[in-house]
Amino acid sequence: MKSAGKTTLPPYFNIDPDEALAALGDPTTTSSFSTISDACGRGRSDLESRGINPDGQRKLRLFSTWEITRYLIPVAQAHFRRVLKANPDLPQGQSETEGGAKWFTLDEVLKLRAHFGVEGSKAKEYLPYRPENVPAKMVAVANFKGGVGKTSTAAHLAMSAALDGYKVLIVDLDSQGSMTSIFGGKVQDEWQTVFPLLARHYAGYQRSENQRRLDRGDAPIPLEETLSEALQVKAQDLVQETHWPNIDLIGAQLNLYWAEFQIPVWRMQGRGWKLWEALTESFEQDGILDEYDLIFLDTPPALGYLTINGLTAADILLVPLGASFLEFDSTGRFFDMLHTTFQSIEEGENLAARALGRDEISFEWDAVRAVVTRYDSTQQAELAALMQAYLGQTLSPHRQDYTALIGQAGEQVQGIYEADYRDFNRETYARGRETFDATYAAFKTLFIGAWRRDELAKAQG
Ligand SMILES: Nc1ncnc2c1ncn2[C@@H]1O[C@H](COP(=O)(O)OP(=O)(O)O)[C@@H](O)[C@H]1O
Ligand SMILES: [Mg+2]
DSSP states (O other): OHHHHHHTSOTTSSOOHHHHHHHHOSOOOHHHHHHHHHHHHHHHHHHHHTOSSTTOOOOOOOEEHHHIIIIISOSOHHHHHHHHHHOTTSOOOEESSTTOOEEEOHHHHHHHHHHHHHHSOTTSOSSOOOOTTOOOEEEEEOOSSTTSSHHHHHHHHHHHHHHTTOOEEEEEOOTTOHHHHHTTOOOOSGGGSSHHHHHHHHHHHHHHHHHHHHHHTOOOOOOOHHHHHHTTOOHHHHOEEOSSTTEEEEOOOGGGGGHHHHHHHHHHHOTTOOGGGHHHHHHHHTTHHHHOSEEEEEOOSSOSHHHHHHHHHOSEEEEEEESSHHHHHHHHHHHHHHHHHHHHHHHHHHHHHHHHTOOOOOOOOSEEEEEEESBOHHHHHHHHHHHHHHHGGGBOSOOOBOOHHHHHTOSSSOSTTTSOGGGSOHHHHHHHHHHHHHHHHHHHHHHHHHHHHHHHHHHTO
16 A cells, blocks of 8 residues: 555656756757757658658649549539540549549649530539639738647638639748648748748838939938849749649748848838738739739738738638637737737828828728637537627638548648548548538638629729
């Protein structure tokens, strides 16, 4: 009994100070961080060298006839096969066994969809709604809390939209670069992120200020080297292709964090610079908004300058949060911070605008929606219902279920849409997919509605 009493004592009692000292090791210095980071780097290369694809390139899986006719192109399987047979020029797919199921690349699926769009019944939605001559919709996914599902939600929505036939650009504004990893992006330094676009926008402002100085007879202020260099950069130079044929990426890596220090310095030097217009205007100038249908901005877990830029660039703002007290509470404070931040920008601008007799600014979004992520109906129904009651329309109607498949899918495969359904029980797969399809449907309703509003406004002149 004596020994039993000893073993039931919690582990934090009777820690021997000398043993603790022996286990402690030498104090950590700044250079230790470099040793640790080198070790991580070597481990990473080791992991990479064991990768499924030895060249480190991601490859998107193939899509079966079942999946295409079930989820992507709304036709009966028999009709799908008849159309392929009648049109030998169309992609015919490949099968693993003689006469086995046919599998297609996403590129081939897109070609088939285009064919059905032109030749098929006009009563069916083969091609997704996209009014002509209206710009891409920009969507920011933001919340200053980390781990709420921003990146997962943005990645899944981007993939849903791509499968649905839209042309998608993803912009990673998080210097942690999770989104960039998901899409296999390679980014050397901040010059391959959005940083040069922000710098270019500021440089443009400086140049127009210099013109004003010249007009007044004052000497212009020479542009810093960074800024002159940024003037040469086009958004298209930053865009990289991904393993998804219709998803492109502007990636991020650690150096992008530098922008959080540089932007306030520029703001100090050029008080009239509208930093919140930097991203939108750069994309507009380079025609990016005409090249894509949807642009997703994944933001860092902070309300810094990059996030503010993303939020003001966005037409639609999605705020993911879990149905827990802590996340509900902190999301409430996030909205409060949004209010304070944008109100102070508006007030600052409008003070000057009124003095100069110019139009006042007022930020506006097509839609702002909170989205419940990682939802567990057995534990969180009550809290979710309460959130619904208080948030009303601001809370998106579909709760994105917690899906173990997401964690299980593995390193080479990111999320439900990249997973091969044959690796799972068909029922499990269908349920996991259903919740992300429903999240997409709720989001699609938003951007379709917003595009329709633009289209009608355009028609009215
Ligand atoms: N619907 C979901 N089901 C299960 N796990 C999820 C789901 N959504 C996100 N996760 C997991 O939660 C963690 C945090 O998600 P992430 O998207 O990286 O959040 P954030 O970008 O807000 O920091 C990740 O490990 C992710 O795999
Ligand atoms: Mg993230």
